Structures are given as C-alpha cells and as structure tokens.
Amino acid sequence: MDFWKLKRNGGDGWCVGDLPQDCAYDFGDDNVTKYFATSFELCLKKQVIDLLAEGFSPEDLDAQPAVTVKDYYRGLDCCGCIYKLTVRLLNENKEVLREFKPETVTLDPDHDNNTMSWRQMSHTFSDYGSGLRFISFEHGGKDTKWWKGRYGVRVTGSSVTIETMQASPARNLLKNIDGNGASPESSDESLESKRNGGDAQNLNIPGRNLLKNPAGAEQLELWKLKRNGGDGWCVGDLPEDCAYDFGDDKVTKYFATSFELCQKKQVIDLLAEGYTPDYLDAQPPVTVKDYYSGLGCCGCIYKLTVRLLDKKKKVIQEFKPEPVTLDPDHDDMSWRQVSHTFSDYGPGLRFISFKHGGKDTKWWKGHYGVRVTGSSVTIGAPRQQEA
Secondary structure (H helix, E strand, C coil), X not given: CCCCEEEEECCCCXXXXXXXXXXCCCCCCCCCCEEEECCCCCEXXXXXEECCCCCCCHHXXXXXXXXXXXXXXXXXXXXXXXXXXEXXXXXXXXXXXXXXXXXXXXXXXXXXXXXXXXXXXXXXXXXXXXXXXXXXXXXEEEECCCCCCCCCCEEEEEEEEECECCECCCCCCCCCCCCCCCCHHHCHHHHHHHHCXXXXXXXXXXXXXXXXXXXXXXXXXXXXXXXXXXXXXXXXXXXXXXXXXXXXXXXXXXXXXXXXXXXXXXXXXXXXXXXXXXXXXXXXXXXXXXXXXXXCCECEEEEEEEEEECCCCCEEEEECCCCEEECCCCCCCCCEEEEEEECCCCCCCCEEEEEEEEEECCCCCCCCCCEEXXXXXXXXXXXXXXX
C-alpha cells in the first residue's frame, strides 16, 4: 500500500491480490498484475499529487491544461459491492477548484449483466480557472453482504494525467496504481515506446527534488516508517519548537525522533518520474542532501543511508556515513548539512532508496531526538549532455 494514505480501512481492511487468478477476470493489460480489494466495511485510500514537485510550472498549470482521470473497478460473482470515487483539483492552499464525484456505483451479480468484469470510470477536467497546484484522488468501497474477508469492490490501473507541451505524451502522476509499488509505465520497454527516449529531458527540471514531502508539510504522508520507536515520529514547526532557525523561509516544519530508534524511508521509481533507461544508463550525477539538528538540552544520534538500485532493487552503490552523535555540552546543535554526489556508478540505475532518522541519547520520554528536514535527491545531466 506504499504511497497511499488509508482514509478508511474498515472490516478486514485493504489487501492486494494477483491478477487474474484471485480476481477471475483478466484486466487486459499485461503491465497491470495486481489489484486492491476492499472488505465488509468502507475502505477508502487517497493520494494528493503535488504538481510543482512533479515538475510542472505555475505558468503551465495556470494555462488550464486538460486533466484526465481514469479508474477501473469490478466485483465478485458471489457478492455485490459498492464503488466510490472523488477527485478534486486544489489550489496552493488545497482549496477545491473543481470536483468530480460521480454517484456511488452498486454492483449486484444477481441482476446486472457483465457486472463483475472490469469497468472504467473516466473524466476530463477543463476550464477550471487558474491556480491549480495539487490533485486529490480518493477511491474505494465495500461489499454489500457484510461477509468477513475481502469480497468488496476491486480497483486497479488508476491514472491521473495532464496534457502540456512540456510533458507530452502525458505520464501517470499516481504512484503504485496496482499494488506493485509503481506505475505500469515503469517497465523499460513501455516507457521507451511511449516517450521515444526524449521526454524525460523535459521532465528533468534542473534541481527537481525527487523526494516527496521532504519537510513535513504533509505530516508523515509518503514516508514509510521503518522504525517508529519510543513515542514515534512527529512533525514540529520551525523555528518555535526547534530553537534553531533553518535559514530558508520555504521550510517551515521538521521531523523529530524519540528515545528509541526512528527511521523513515522513500524509494524513488525513476522511470515513473519520467527518466528513460538511456538517460539513466548514461550515469547522470545523483546528489543527495539532508539537514539535521539537535536540542540544547539533550544529545542525539543521526543516521542516513542512500542506495542506488537496479530494476530488481539490487544495490549498485551506497552512501552510508558513520552515525553522528551530537552532545550539547560539546557540539553546536544548530542545523547541519550532509551531502553526497554519486557518479561513475555504472548502467542500470532505476530506483533510489533514501532512509534517515535517529534517536536521543538520554532515553527521555517525548521527542528529544534528532530533527531532520529539507531532504533532497536530485539528478543532473549526464556528462555528454552537459553544456
């Protein structure tokens, strides 16, 4: 369920199944191999897409490009189900510009013809005014018989695309659309055929941060909590709760750790981000930056591990500096930067794993451990393309 926020996880909760064996109906696209299944109480999951972070400019978005949404759903022959979908276009304050919320669909295998084969729901937004910055996509449902297990609606193959001159053909902005952790466009062959090797450069905005929610603006969304020890991760405001100014007005929050180890992680799918295999195999520089600090009253430990991975997620190269221990009796506890640039790592790069965190050194209840914020992973131009 990576990249999805579970808004409702009722009954026995969401699960992922294999196509077509567990579902009985073929989806018709070999790239889509799994589906999400709901249970006997309402299950809803959601993604909020940050369009500026995805590389779109305010000028492109204010030109009101067409935004197309597609989703696929079906039920089981033995049990009826309910399907729900809500898609919202949002401004920079996440206020609703336009909404698509079709009537709830009820499928009954006893009365509807071809009820349980895959159906498509689609909509294109246009003429919605200027100011688009985020897109919220939420879907799900339940069964109609309250059967224990997962007999509710199945969903898969969802997509949100935007047609602009700078990003054409359109790429799917949703992540992990079928439970595999990535978009079906993420295979080498399909991405190359759809982009013809050139559009990744249009999406490779210089300095575009590939990490999502790097400074806690969306709390802990889009991070996988690998360790959540003590009182767990929390998000605080800068500079009031942290005592040290960060020095960048755009960074207004930070993540704080507790008295046992806290670590969080993102795995970046570079093909889904718009880079082609040829571009990545040319070994463009990959630069990682992270910022950490402590409190004046308590020592802390900071850890970072960044790995370049191939298509099977095997490690190509790793950056894992020694853990840093900060002691307020001897060290400056204000914000520090750690950075590293990968180069000459060989062909095959397809994913980047970024993991960081730490703890305090005094086992104090609460959140007195290391603070982190402003993390970034950026990809530059390969040597032969540098001006």
